Amino acid sequence: MIIEMHTHTAEHSACSSISALDLVRRALAKELQGIVLTDHHYLWTPEEIAQLRERARLPEYFLVLAGQEVRTADFGDVLVYGAQRTLEAGTTLARIRGEWPRAALVWAHPYRKQNQPGPQELCDPLFDGVEIFNSNHSAAENTRALRDWHRYKFTAIGGTDTHSGSYVGTYTTIFDHPFGTIEELAEEIRQGRCRPFFKEIPKSGSQIQVTELTIGTKGLDDRREKIIVKTHNNPAKWKTAERAYHLIEEIAAQGFSGGLFRVPRPLGCDMHSHTLIEEGVRGKSLFEKLLRADVQSAREYMRLAARWLAKLHNARLRISPAEEYFPREEKRLAHYLRNFSAVRHRHARRVQEITETVWSMQQRIYGRALATFIQGHGDYHPKNILVGQDNPHDRTTTFVAAIDFDSSLCMPQAFDLGTFVAQYRNQLYSHPQVRKKAPLEVFLDTYRGHAGTQADFSNQVRLFQARTNLSIAAYLFKVRLGDSEDLHRVLVETEQCLAGIAMHQSRFRPPQTSNEAP
Numbered sequence: 351m352i353i354e355m356h357t358h359t360a361e362h363s364a365c366s367s368i369s370a371l372d373l374v375r376r377a378l379a380k381e382l383q384g385i386v387l388t389d390h391h392y393l394w395t396p397e398e399i400a401q402l403r404e405r406a407r408l409p410e411y412f413l414v415l416a417g418q419e420v421r422t423a424d425f426g427d428v429l430v431y432g433a434q435r436t437l438e439a440g441t442t443l444a445r446i447r448g449e450w451p452r453a454a455l456v457w458a459h460p461y462r463k464q465n466q467p468g469p470q471e472l473c474d475p476l477f478d479g480v481e482i483f484n485s486n487h488s489a490a491e492n493t494r495a496l497r498d499w500h501r502y503k504f505t506a507i508g509g510t511d512t513h514s515g516s517y518v519g520t521y522t523t524i525f526d527h528p529f530g531t532i533e534e535l536a537e538e539i540r541q542g543r544c545r546p547f548f549k550e551i552p553k554s555g556s557q558i559q560v561t562e563l564t565i566g567t568k569g570l571d572d573r574r575e576k577i578i579v580k581t582h583n584n585p586a587k588w589k590t591a592e593r594a595y596h597l598i599e600e601i602a603a604q605g606f607s608g609g610l611f612r613v614p615r616p617l618g619c620d621m622h623s624h625t626l627i628e629e630g631v632r633g634k635s636l637f638e639k640l641l642r643a644d645v646q647s648a649r650e651y652m653r654l655a656a657r658w659l660a661k662l663h664n665a666r667l668r669i670s671p672a673e674e675y676f677p678r679e680e681k682r683l684a685h686y687l688r689n690f691s692a693v694r695h696r697h698a699r700r701v702q703e704i705t706e707t708v709w710s711m712q713q714r715i716y717g718r719a720l721a722t723f724i725q726g727h728g729d730y731h732p733k734n735i736l737v738g739q740d741n742p743h744d745r746t747t748t749f750v751a752a753i754d755f756d757s758s759l760c761m762p763q764a765f766d767l768g769t770f771v772a773q774y775r776n777q778l779y780s781h782p783q784v785r786k787k788a789p790l791e792v793f794l795d796t797y798r799g800h801a802g803t804q805a806d807f808s809n810q811v812r813l814f815q816a817r818t819n820l821s822i823a824a825y826l827f828k829v830r831l832g833d834s835e836d837l838h839r840v841l842v843e844t845e846q847c848l849a850g851i852a853m854h855q856s857r858f859r860p861p862q863t864s865n866e867a868p
């Protein structure tokens with residue numbers, strides 16, 4: 351059974367704006383099996399509940415039970431399930447336990463306001479459980495509570511702490527066995543036969559631990575909270591991830607926190623444990639969407655991806671110093687080349703010539719143009735772009751989001767375009783039918799229509815297409831495809847890009863900010 355355990359009604363809690371009638375109807379729509387009314391220092395009577403059930407026309411299986419939230423003298427707010435009368439504020443926990451030994455006493459939102467309870471408090475024998483998920487906890491506080499639950503193994507519940515209609519059923523509790531009364535519910539808690547209702551998928555690597563949390567029930571609109579928790583074990587990786595996190599904070603504040611164009615919403619940063627918490631974006635990658643979409647939908651997804659990038663570039667953000675670009679770029683290009691030269695690969699000389707050409711062109715074209723640099727994504731490609739819908743039944747709620755900002759720098763505007771072109775061609779090389787129904791021209795034309803571009807912009811895109819192909823070649827070498835036809839193809843395409851630049855223009859002019867279309 352999945353139950354909403356912590357709610358407040360407008361009838362008996364001054365802090366609540368939702369009526370009991372609306373509350374139970376919304377809980378039913380969330381496909382829950384019941385709800386417990388826990389108003390502050392008020393216990394609903396059986397007569398009131400019977401009238402509520404009749405007004406709401408609830409099915410017989412849907413439980414409406416009465417508990418209460420009590421402000422204790424020693425532990426703050428406590429949820430009491432099974433006391434037969436309203437309890438006064440200031441009552442001690444021991445007194446409640448002494449008077450109602452069969453009731454279940456659950457510590458409510460103990461992590462609120464950055465409180466950090468210790469194991470002795472969490473495992474206090476006077477408590478039958480601890481509410482680890484609560485809407486009055488921040489994402490970081492809920493995550494800390496989850497970590498402590500795993501560590502100390504006390505009985506835990508989830509409670510939404512509902513005060514309005516927008517988030518009913520967010521943090522619920524699942525019980526192992528069915529019951530029908532508040533006394534039976536209390537016994538299930540006291541026996542530890544319950545837990546918060548959520549899905550937890552841990553993923554561990556040598557340098558990072560990632561946990562995906564999906565909380566709550568789908569209901570009719572499938573709006574569940576999804577959280578990504580990333581804990582870093584490598585100091586260098588942590589520094590990069592923390593930098594990307596703060597970049598996303600700045601970008602989100604520029605109109606990417608909701609609506610049609612988004613980034614994962616930053617939710618918490620724990621410097622002590624090297625943990626980052628962000629909103630999990632619900633959707634599929636552009637790559638996956640293109641594989642399955644019809645022609646009209648595929649082209650619309652490409653347009654949305656282009657408009658996302660145009661919106662970022664049009665913001666003209668300069669969050670990181672432009673002076674970082676060339677030292678980092680030189681280091682990355684050297685790393686790509688080193689993969690081949692270290693083992694004297696048969697293409698090492700070829701890769702060296704390409705690398706030297708790309709690096710020389712970048713220095714010549716952009717060396718004195720740092721003022722034109724803008725904050726870019728740095729790795730914008732179909733697998734780092736997500737397309738989703740807030741409501742799976744309503745296409746008007748479609749949105750597009752970009753993820754993975756570890757490579758974001760203040761950079762030439764054409765960098766992200768060249769990256770997308772190269773990665774699109776490589777990722778979808780074996781899917782010619784996709785490239786036919788959603789050609790690159792759709793993406794590029796849409797971008798041109800929504801973003802100002804610079805002189806010689808097409809050639810600049812070709813340059814960064816060649817530069818990205820070097821990173822693709824290095825990746826193929828890393829995964830032991832150094833002698834594959836794929837590597838040969840990528841190198842040929844890179845040489846064609848550079849030849850195309852030479853054919854169209856022997857020398858670039860320094861980029862200038864303008865609205866000239868390429």
